[in-house]
Amino acid sequence: MSESGRLPDTAGPGHNTPVASVSELSAALKRVVEGEFGRVRVRGEISGFKRAGSGHLYMALKDDSATLDAVCWRTTASRLAINPEDGLEVIATGKITTYSSRSKYQIVIEEMELAGEGALLKLLEARRRKLATEGLFDDARKQPLPYLPAVIGVVTSPTGAVIRDILHRLRDRFPRHVLLWPVRVQGDSAAGEITAAIEGFNAIAADGPIPRPDALIVARGGGSVEDLWAFNEEDVVRAAAASAIPLISAIGHETDWTLIDYASDRRAPTPTAAAEIAVPVRSELVAQVLDDGRRLVSGLGRLLEENRLRLESAARGLPDPRSLLATKSQRLDDQAERLNLGLQRLVREKSSAAAQVAAGVRLTALHQLVSRAQERLANVGDRLQPQMSRRLVDLYERLEQRRRLLDSYSYERVLDRGFALVRERGGQPITDCKAACRAVDVTIRFGDGSVAATVAPDGNGPSTRKPRGRKPSSDNQQGSLL
Amino acid sequence: MPDAAAMEIVDLSFEEALAELEKIVRDLETGQAKLDDAIAAYERGAELKHHCEAKLREAQAKVDKIVTGPNGENRLEPEEID
Structure with missing residues (x-):
């Protein structure tokens, strides 16, 4: 202890040791502590974090065996690079001081950073898990990007390569109206500005003086995890997730992932790629x-x-309309003619039928018809009778003639005139001498009967035999007749 | 997307117009359309094509910067960035 720790010279009776008031002692302690330690950097885990209504932050830094109270005044708190929270392993920079009212010493934090990349990544992972649990990264929340946005809002630094890369690529592919919302992309205020920019673009009315973008690009060039940290901040991530305008994130390089990349509707590996995602190629569309x-x-x-x-x-399948017409026309003519003729014939038939009926109606005509028929009948009957009688008489006469003729031709008539018929015993007529000699016994027929005789060759007295009776001669008569 | 076929062409976005144009082209190419419908579709297709071309011609690079005023209101300033 040096002079600064010297106690007030107020000795009491019986003691060499001077007596000091509590305030005096506390003030002396404060001088010693602040003088001895001044500005320090201390590493520990935050616990008991509390944000007071005044805006000041209260917490404790601890390790496995010690605890150090810490306070961060409001004006400093807003500039902190990280948002303190329980469990964070941080390196706090500040002054050690005492809080005499409570007999405490504490550190007044001026700067705070995460203690090492491992701790940072651990924090990042914990935060990612938490936000994922809330559903901020769900695919269902992703909005489709417009195919061809008319106005593109870009949240990035107005200086540097990023905005130039984006504008160049847009110009190459499809020049668009770009609204740039300039922000700081790293440092203590970056997260707040980026959040405000995303929310500001979404607040633009569709029909206001400022055209409302239909796509947003939030972009930053490459850097360390700390450089990109603003895009891991919860406010930024939530603003991106809540954006009603489809949002493309393009933070750092291909390999850099920040939490806004999970929350955005589309993650582009680079700012240039974001421009390619945002618009199609005009020349291709023209083609x-x-x-x-x-x-x-x-x-x-x-x-x-x-x-x-x-x-x-x-049409080839259709028949020639003229021939179709001609056929029809012919049929029409035909039918028309038949119609006329039919009518005429009908009239004629009807009138003649009527005439007949009319004629029939006259009784005298009917009577004439009947009497004429009767006359004809009588006439026919009259003629029929004499004709039949005459014909019978004729037939009788002709029969009689034939009979007389037949008689006149009969040999028996010849016999009547004195001729005789000589026959053999067998009945065969003998017509010459030789036959008579051969026969010897013969029959001679006369007109009135027959006698038997024997032929003498010299012609002397033939022996006559008793006639054998007259033989019927109908056969001979008929034979001669024929 | 609303029913593009029922909308006035001027209200169509480029992609809506292009999508409808491609549908009309496909329908025409398959030859399934009725003749009257095909002609109507062709006329609409031609209008859609002009609309698409006009949309493509609109492309002009313009860069504005949002500037927040002292009262928190936003306004635009032209920004030249090479």
């Missing part, structure tokens, strides 16, 4: 529209051609 236009024309042309061919082929 596509041209191609569509060509296909539109040729498609319609082909359709028309196909329809024309179908029409033609269908």
Whole structure:
């Protein structure tokens, strides 16, 4: 202890040791502590963190065996690089001082940083898990990006390569209206500015003087984990997740991941890539529209051609309308003529039928008809009778003639006139001498009967035999007749 | 996306117009459309094509910077960035 620790010279009776008031002692202690330690850097884990209504932060830094109270005044608190929270392993920079009212010593924190990258990543992972549990990173929350945004809002630093890269790439692909919301992308105030910018773009009314962007790009170039830390801050991540305007995050390089990348609707590996994601290539679209236009024309042309061919082929199947008409016309003529004739014939038939009926109606005509018929009948009957009688008489006469003729031809008539018929015993007529000699015994027929005789060759007295009775001669008569 | 076919073409976004144009082209190319419908579709397709081309012609680079005034209101300032 040096002079600064010297106690007031107020000795009491019987003691060499001077007596000091509590305040005096406390003030002396404060001088010693502040003089001895001044500015320190201390590493410990935050516990008992509390943000008072005044804006001051109260907490304790501790390790496994000791605890150090800590306070961070409001004005300093807003500039802290990290948001203190329980469990964080931090390195606090500040002054050691005493708090005499409570017999305490404490550190007044002026700066605070995370204690090492491992601790940082541990914090990051814990925060990521927490926000993921809230659903901020859910795929269902992701909004589709507009195919061709008219206005693109960019949240990034107005200086540096990032905004230039984005604008250049946009110009190459498809020049758009870009609204730049300038922010600091690292440092104590970066997170607040970025949050405000994202919320500010979303607050622009659709029909206000400032055109409302239909896509946002939040971008920063590469850097260390600490450099990119603002994009891990909870406020920034929440603002990005809540953005009604689709948001593309492009923080650092391909390998850098920050929490805003989880919350954004699309993560681009680099700012340049963000511009590529934001807009299509205009020249390709022009070509596509041209191609569509060509296909539109040729498609319609082909359709028309196909329809024309179908029409033609269908038309070939149609009969010649003139012949169709001619056939119909002919049939019409035919039918018309038949109609006329039919009518005439009908009239004629009807009138003649009527005439007949009319004629029949006259009784005298009917009577005439009947009497004429009776006359004819009588006439026929009269003629029938004499004709039949006459015909019978004729037939009798003719029969009688034939009979007389037959008689006149009969040999028996010849016999009547004195001739005789000589026959053999067998009945065969003998007509010459030789036959008579051969026969010897013969029959001679006369007109009135027959006698038997024997033929003498010299012709002397033939022996006559008793006639054997007259033989019926109907056969001979008939035979002669024929 | 609202029913693009029922909307006035001027209200269509580029992608809506392009999507409808491509649908019309496909329909025409398959040859399934009725002739009257095909002609109507062609006319609409031609208008959509003009609309798309106009949208593509609109492309002009413009960069504005948001500036927050002392009262917290935002306004735009043209920004030149190379």
